[in-house]
Amino acid sequence: SQTIHQWPATLVQPVGSPLSLECTVEGTSNPNLYWYRQAAGRGLQLLFYSVGIGQISSEVPQNLSASRPQDRQFILSSKKLLLSDSGFYLCAWSRGGDYEQYFGPGTRLTVT
Amino acid sequence: ILNVEQSPQSLHVQEGDSTNFTCSFPSSNFYALHWYRWETAKSPEALFVMTLNGDEKKKGRISATLNTKEGYSYLYIKGSQPEDSATYLCAFRNNAGNMLTFGGGTRLMVKP
Numbered sequence: 001s002q003t004i005h006q007w008p009a010t011l012v013q014p015v016g017s018p019l020s021l022e023c024t025v026e027g028t029s030n031p032n033l034y035w036y037r038q039a040a041g042r043g044l045q046l047l048f049y050s051v052g053i054g055q056i057s058s059e060v061p062q063n064l065s066a067s068r069p070q071d072r073q074f075i076l077s078s079k080k081l082l083l084s085d086s087g088f089y090l091c092a093w094s095r096g097g098d099y100e101q102y103f104g105p106g107t108r109l110t111v112t
Numbered sequence: 113i114l115n116v117e118q119s120p121q122s123l124h125v126q127e128g129d130s131t132n133f134t135c136s137f138p139s140s141n142f143y144a145l146h147w148y149r150w151e152t153a154k155s156p157e158a159l160f161v162m163t164l165n166g167d168e169k170k171k172g173r174i175s176a177t178l179n180t181k182e183g184y185s186y187l188y189i190k191g192s193q194p195e196d197s198a199t200y201l202c203a204f205r206n207n208a209g210n211m212l213t214f215g216g217g218t219r220l221m222v223k224p
Contacts, residue, residue, distance in 0.1 A: 036214075043216035044156075044201065059211065090155070100146060101212065103155040 002027035006091050006104040019078040023091030031093040033074040039087040086111045116204045118215035132188040133218040135202030139183035146203040192222040
Protein backbone atom coordinates (compact mmCIF):
# COMPACT_ATOMS: atom_id res chain seq x y z
CA SER A 1 0.00 0.00 0.00
CA GLN A 2 1.03 3.58 -0.51
CA THR A 3 1.93 5.95 2.29
CA ILE A 4 2.92 9.59 2.34
CA HIS A 5 5.07 11.17 5.02
CA GLN A 6 5.68 14.79 5.90
CA TRP A 7 8.03 16.31 8.43
CA PRO A 8 8.26 18.07 10.63
CA ALA A 9 4.71 17.98 11.96
CA THR A 10 5.01 21.41 13.54
CA LEU A 11 7.55 24.19 13.14
CA VAL A 12 8.01 27.61 14.69
CA GLN A 13 10.46 29.82 12.84
CA PRO A 14 11.44 33.51 13.12
CA VAL A 15 10.89 35.91 10.24
CA GLY A 16 13.82 35.87 7.86
CA SER A 17 14.91 32.32 8.67
CA PRO A 18 15.12 29.58 6.02
CA LEU A 19 12.61 26.77 5.60
CA SER A 20 12.77 23.20 4.41
CA LEU A 21 9.75 20.89 4.51
CA GLU A 22 10.05 17.37 3.23
CA CYS A 23 7.51 15.00 1.76
CA THR A 24 8.13 11.41 0.72
CA VAL A 25 5.85 8.82 -0.83
CA GLU A 26 6.24 5.06 -0.50
CA GLY A 27 4.69 2.21 -2.42
CA THR A 28 4.31 3.84 -5.83
CA SER A 29 6.53 5.10 -8.60
CA ASN A 30 6.47 8.25 -10.72
CA PRO A 31 3.66 9.90 -8.77
CA ASN A 32 2.44 13.43 -9.38
CA LEU A 33 3.32 15.45 -6.28
CA TYR A 34 1.71 18.61 -4.93
CA TRP A 35 2.28 21.20 -2.22
CA TYR A 36 -0.74 23.03 -0.80
CA ARG A 37 -1.09 25.66 1.89
CA GLN A 38 -4.05 26.53 4.04
CA ALA A 39 -3.68 29.97 5.56
CA ALA A 40 -5.80 30.90 8.57
CA GLY A 41 -9.49 31.13 7.62
CA ARG A 42 -8.89 30.20 3.99
CA GLY A 43 -9.19 27.17 1.73
CA LEU A 44 -6.44 25.01 0.29
CA GLN A 45 -4.22 26.82 -2.18
CA LEU A 46 -2.04 24.90 -4.62
CA LEU A 47 1.54 26.14 -4.43
CA PHE A 48 3.54 23.73 -6.61
CA TYR A 49 3.08 20.50 -8.48
CA SER A 50 5.49 18.09 -10.12
CA VAL A 51 4.97 15.40 -12.74
CA GLY A 52 8.53 14.06 -12.56
CA ILE A 53 12.05 14.47 -11.18
CA GLY A 54 13.23 18.03 -11.64
CA GLN A 55 9.88 19.15 -13.13
CA ILE A 56 8.21 21.80 -10.98
CA SER A 57 5.28 24.04 -11.84
CA SER A 58 4.52 27.03 -9.65
CA GLU A 59 0.99 28.25 -9.25
CA VAL A 60 1.50 31.25 -7.03
CA PRO A 61 4.43 33.70 -7.23
CA GLN A 62 5.96 34.02 -3.77
CA ASN A 63 9.14 33.55 -1.81
CA LEU A 64 8.74 29.78 -1.67
CA SER A 65 10.33 27.24 -3.98
CA ALA A 66 10.01 23.50 -4.50
CA SER A 67 12.35 20.79 -5.66
CA ARG A 68 12.03 17.14 -6.55
CA PRO A 69 15.48 15.59 -6.24
CA GLN A 70 14.18 12.02 -6.31
CA ASP A 71 11.12 10.33 -7.78
CA ARG A 72 9.25 10.14 -4.49
CA GLN A 73 10.66 13.12 -2.64
CA PHE A 74 9.26 16.64 -2.77
CA ILE A 75 10.79 19.52 -0.83
CA LEU A 76 9.34 22.95 -0.09
CA SER A 77 11.87 25.65 0.72
CA SER A 78 12.30 29.30 1.47
CA LYS A 79 15.43 31.38 1.91
CA LYS A 80 13.71 33.97 4.11
CA LEU A 81 10.36 33.36 5.74
CA LEU A 82 7.69 36.05 5.96
CA LEU A 83 4.94 36.33 8.57
CA SER A 84 2.44 35.61 5.77
CA ASP A 85 4.05 32.19 5.22
CA SER A 86 2.40 30.90 8.39
CA GLY A 87 -0.13 28.20 7.71
CA PHE A 88 -0.77 24.51 7.33
CA TYR A 89 1.22 22.88 4.53
CA LEU A 90 -0.03 19.71 2.93
CA CYS A 91 1.77 17.46 0.49
CA ALA A 92 -0.27 15.21 -1.78
CA TRP A 93 0.34 12.62 -4.46
CA SER A 94 -1.70 11.14 -7.28
CA ARG A 95 -1.25 8.48 -9.96
CA GLY A 96 -0.94 10.90 -12.80
CA GLY A 97 -3.38 13.73 -13.26
CA ASP A 98 -6.44 11.56 -13.74
CA TYR A 99 -6.76 10.20 -10.27
CA GLU A 100 -7.72 11.49 -6.88
CA GLN A 101 -5.09 13.01 -4.66
CA TYR A 102 -3.93 11.52 -1.38
CA PHE A 103 -2.74 13.86 1.32
CA GLY A 104 0.01 13.66 3.90
CA PRO A 105 -0.43 14.53 7.58
CA GLY A 106 0.64 18.13 7.07
CA THR A 107 3.05 20.58 8.71
CA ARG A 108 1.84 23.44 10.87
CA LEU A 109 4.24 26.36 10.30
CA THR A 110 4.17 29.41 12.54
CA VAL A 111 6.41 32.31 11.58
CA THR A 112 7.04 34.67 14.50
CA ILE B 113 -8.42 32.28 -11.70
CA LEU B 114 -11.04 29.56 -11.27
CA ASN B 115 -13.82 30.33 -8.82
CA VAL B 116 -14.92 27.40 -6.65
CA GLU B 117 -17.29 28.32 -3.87
CA GLN B 118 -18.85 26.29 -1.09
CA SER B 119 -21.83 27.17 1.03
CA PRO B 120 -22.51 27.44 3.81
CA GLN B 121 -19.11 28.12 5.37
CA SER B 122 -20.20 26.36 8.55
CA LEU B 123 -23.15 24.36 9.70
CA HIS B 124 -24.32 23.15 13.10
CA VAL B 125 -26.81 20.27 13.18
CA GLN B 126 -28.17 17.89 15.78
CA GLU B 127 -27.34 14.21 15.74
CA GLY B 128 -29.83 12.44 13.49
CA ASP B 129 -30.52 15.44 11.27
CA SER B 130 -29.93 15.12 7.54
CA THR B 131 -28.04 17.93 5.90
CA ASN B 132 -26.63 19.05 2.59
CA PHE B 133 -24.25 21.65 1.27
CA THR B 134 -23.24 23.05 -2.07
CA CYS B 135 -20.16 23.42 -4.23
CA SER B 136 -20.33 25.70 -7.26
CA PHE B 137 -17.70 25.70 -9.98
CA PRO B 138 -17.16 26.92 -13.55
CA SER B 139 -19.47 25.13 -15.98
CA SER B 140 -17.02 25.35 -18.88
CA ASN B 141 -14.09 23.00 -19.55
CA PHE B 142 -15.23 20.62 -16.82
CA TYR B 143 -13.15 17.51 -16.20
CA ALA B 144 -13.83 16.29 -12.65
CA LEU B 145 -15.21 17.30 -9.28
CA HIS B 146 -13.70 15.86 -6.09
CA TRP B 147 -15.13 15.78 -2.58
CA TYR B 148 -12.91 15.39 0.48
CA ARG B 149 -13.56 15.12 4.19
CA TRP B 150 -11.01 16.82 6.43
CA GLU B 151 -11.13 16.01 10.11
CA THR B 152 -9.17 18.09 12.57
CA ALA B 153 -5.59 16.88 13.03
CA LYS B 154 -5.92 14.43 10.13
CA SER B 155 -5.23 14.46 6.39
CA PRO B 156 -8.04 15.23 3.93
CA GLU B 157 -9.69 11.97 2.94
CA ALA B 158 -11.09 11.44 -0.55
CA LEU B 159 -14.83 10.79 -0.63
CA PHE B 160 -15.85 10.94 -4.30
CA VAL B 161 -14.53 11.74 -7.74
CA MET B 162 -17.32 12.71 -10.12
CA THR B 163 -16.88 13.14 -13.84
CA LEU B 164 -20.23 12.82 -15.63
CA ASN B 165 -23.17 15.20 -15.61
CA GLY B 166 -25.93 13.63 -13.55
CA ASP B 167 -23.49 11.43 -11.60
CA GLU B 168 -24.69 10.31 -8.20
CA LYS B 169 -22.28 8.64 -5.82
CA LYS B 170 -22.87 7.14 -2.41
CA LYS B 171 -20.69 5.97 0.44
CA GLY B 172 -22.64 4.86 3.48
CA ARG B 173 -24.79 7.77 4.67
CA ILE B 174 -23.00 10.27 2.44
CA SER B 175 -23.99 10.88 -1.16
CA ALA B 176 -23.22 13.46 -3.82
CA THR B 177 -24.77 14.68 -7.05
CA LEU B 178 -23.25 16.55 -9.96
CA ASN B 179 -24.64 19.05 -12.46
CA THR B 180 -21.87 20.10 -14.84
CA LYS B 181 -24.14 22.18 -17.11
CA GLU B 182 -25.03 24.58 -14.33
CA GLY B 183 -21.84 24.11 -12.35
CA TYR B 184 -22.83 22.73 -8.98
CA SER B 185 -22.56 19.64 -6.81
CA TYR B 186 -24.46 18.78 -3.65
CA LEU B 187 -23.17 16.66 -0.79
CA TYR B 188 -25.81 15.02 1.39
CA ILE B 189 -25.40 13.41 4.79
CA LYS B 190 -28.31 11.34 6.04
CA GLY B 191 -28.79 10.96 9.77
CA SER B 192 -25.71 12.97 10.82
CA GLN B 193 -23.53 11.52 13.57
CA PRO B 194 -20.95 13.33 15.77
CA GLU B 195 -18.18 11.51 13.88
CA ASP B 196 -19.33 13.26 10.69
CA SER B 197 -18.03 16.52 12.17
CA ALA B 198 -15.34 17.72 9.77
CA THR B 199 -14.65 20.20 7.02
CA TYR B 200 -15.95 19.04 3.66
CA LEU B 201 -13.94 20.28 0.70
CA CYS B 202 -14.81 20.20 -2.96
CA ALA B 203 -12.19 20.57 -5.67
CA PHE B 204 -12.69 21.29 -9.35
CA ARG B 205 -10.46 20.13 -12.15
CA ASN B 206 -10.78 21.48 -15.67
CA ASN B 207 -9.55 19.81 -18.82
CA ALA B 208 -6.52 22.09 -19.09
CA GLY B 209 -4.17 20.41 -16.62
CA ASN B 210 -3.44 18.36 -13.54
CA MET B 211 -4.47 20.88 -10.94
CA LEU B 212 -7.32 20.89 -8.47
CA THR B 213 -8.86 24.18 -7.38
CA PHE B 214 -10.35 23.84 -3.91
CA GLY B 215 -13.33 25.60 -2.46
CA GLY B 216 -13.13 27.17 0.99
CA GLY B 217 -14.87 24.20 2.59
CA THR B 218 -17.99 23.71 4.68
CA ARG B 219 -17.30 23.06 8.33
CA LEU B 220 -19.92 20.70 9.75
CA MET B 221 -20.43 20.28 13.47
CA VAL B 222 -22.83 17.59 14.65
CA LYS B 223 -24.03 17.93 18.25
CA PRO B 224 -24.85 14.75 20.14
